[in-house]
Amino acid sequence: MAITLNVNGRDYLVDVDPDSPLLWAIRDTIGLTGTKFGCGIAECGACTVLVDGRAVRSCMFPVGSAESTAITTIEGLAKDGTLHRIQQAWIDHQVPQCGYCQSGMIMAVCGLLTEHPHPTDDEIDAELTNICRCGTFARVRRAIRAMAHGERSHHG
């Protein structure tokens, strides 16, 4: 059954089971591989994308529920060749190590900052439950704090 998905402002006609996870439609069918597979049970957040601006874990989000929504993946974050401020902060603070979880981490931070433009540490803790095996958490927090306070790091 064909479903129309709007990803990063573009419509894609995908012929997949509406109950199948959005993640695999994005990766395998549409071919945007920046969104990662980590666990398949919505535990780790590597697959996080925005659906109508809200962060969702796409590995358990049915394709059918994404119809008629605006989906944003990591590839759609930069505008006209300019990095999104979160992406820039991630470079300024040298956040990624292996980087595999960071697409999802960045999208989760997008969702967080939409809900809480100036998040407290408790809000960051509560909202950002993504797993990073390399342990970049200290820099994730530092980058978010800097954004919340409009700072740039010395790398900037």
Place this chain on the structure above:
Amino acid sequence: MGKWTRRAFIGAGSVVGGGFVLGVAGLALAPNRLRVVAEGGAGAGELNTWITVTPDNLVTVLVPHCEMGQGSQTALAMMAAEEMDADWAMVRVKEAPALSAYANEYLVRAFIGGSVPASAVRGFDYGTYYIARWVGLQVTGGSSAVRGTGVHGMTLAGAAAREMLVAAAAQHFSANSSELIVKTSRVLHEGSGRSASFGELATAAAKMPVPSRPRLKAPDSYAIRRTPRPRLDIPSKVDGSAVYAIDFKTPGLLSAAVEIAPVYGGKLVSVDSAAAEAMPGVKRIVRLTEAVAVVADSYWHARTALIALKPVFDNAGHGEVSSASIFAAFDASLGPAPEMPASAATVVKADYRVPFLAHATMEPMCCTARVDGDKAEVWTGVQDPLKGRGIAAKALGLPPDNVRFTNLLLGGGFGRRLPDSIDYIDMCARIAKVMSPAPVKMVWSRETDIQHDYYRPAAMARFAGALDANGSAIAVKSRYAGGGDGESTFTPYAIGDKSATSSDVSHPIRTGPWRSVLNSQHGFFKESFVDEMAHAAKKDPYHFRRDLLVDQPRFRAVLDRAAAMADWNSPLPDREGRGIALTECFGSIVAEVAHVAVSPDGRLRVRAVSAAVDCGDVVNPDSAAAQAEGGIMFGLSAALVGEITIAGGRVVQRNFNDYQMIRLMDAPQINVEFIRSERAPGGLGEPCVPPIAAAVANAIFAATGIRVRDLPIKNQDLSRRQAPT
């Protein structure tokens, strides 16, 4: 295996100085530079194996190490660029191809001369020793990239390239080399004011003789090293463009999902494939000896059909094996606690246990292969591309040269993708052979990944220690089961009667190197026990250690720094405490102080960690700090919540819901300081892991009086009612 080509630095017994390098160095044993000329493309000037300068003035450094987030590709490029006096903005890095030309065997030989030490003694670099077992390969492991390839290879390659460029410029300007200076990728002749860029000189430079003893820069003139440089791999990791093994695409690509015998060594007995074969997109059910695979047109189709298969496996006769049976065997093998001298005024005894652990890289094991007649191609991410190529070749019965191997980015390594642990390439190759000539991408589910790891060995240690009447330590002896060696059991403390002996207990659980190899277990054991001795002596644990380090100034300086960073003597509220631990591995010394708070109902919070690191000369300081932070977080997951248990011969945990790791809310504030040092760089990917478990356990004791002797700490009741009176 590539032939050693000694044309460049041969006979230069003192190139790197010191007899231990056997007079060989990077370029001496790197392959003939002509072999890789094609790499640079038309017009490229191939200065030597690892450096290419193109007419557009770009310097490309070919790095024989994978990038898995450790930052060593950038650090290695910095080391080469520094010696060249290159313009850092014009430097690129590229991973060397999986060709024997880039094997790092020379490196291992350089370190240990091809011989393996007969006895397990401290002072020997076990990280390199483990690599030595993989001689002829292209390993990234043992925290070896910077201290090995960098020190013995990249600096010399850069210096040689610089001299060749200068020689070319001298010819071009009809000047003496001594009249030329090099600055940001340009060679200048001050007398005439003429200058030429590296790019302009490249082709001529490549024809210059390779200098046999290139002169290295004095560290105080470093312009690139020792200054934080953004990692070259990071931009592609924030916009989704980085290509990991799991992202590989090629036309006609099929997907495979697999289920493997849950008990290691088990075989596939039967599978009812009728239902699965009729499911959408399914191409074929592939029966392997130890597993079954569904190959389909997409991963989701393959995975859905796999669930319908309900395969039956045997248990290889290991159905009775459990964590309890393994620890019971450890316990029995250790016998009574070691004997203590009769002169002891106080004897301290303790047993410690740590569980199996999975690596749980965020990218699960995956691989793509295509077999076409007597040729094959493989795309995956490993810590040893050459061995990966060999494994695929063997699985397919092909000569290695018939297999083209492309190493893509690794979504985490931590030892899981080392040469003895990359079984998934063999599995993928066998599936692809059945599906030939279609390319097949095999992706393990998280469940398969966690249940079929090469686990960090579970281990147990039995300690006894003795104090004299003054509370001075006079003996520490231990026996351990589950693996160890001279480096991991070494302590720097001046205690007269020290020993650690191994007891071999076999079990069928598959094990392998896990970030810091044997040091995560023994770091916890030995630094917990010295803390117990300090408390038995009624001495401050920091000062107790310090007093035993009179003859070890380097260790003492690291310990002092960590204590100062943590403001060790400042008072803390009730049920808060600090713990300290000090370890050395892979050529670096690390002390960590953990500050914990334990609520009355037993909830533990690690508030802060202060880490002092002596890893010699630091190449890229911010990237180095990131490795320290990451190592501490990795070790914290193991200390607090990490646990693989065995029941019925198989791994119990299945996914991140039951194989836990810390998250942002659990992450402490971490401060890292490096001891300023002119020493050659030590390793850094691993050395910050080992101290943290003991530092936290020691802090819990300081806060509550409860001594943690078994990991993970989550299994221990830390509530007030458990506290000793």
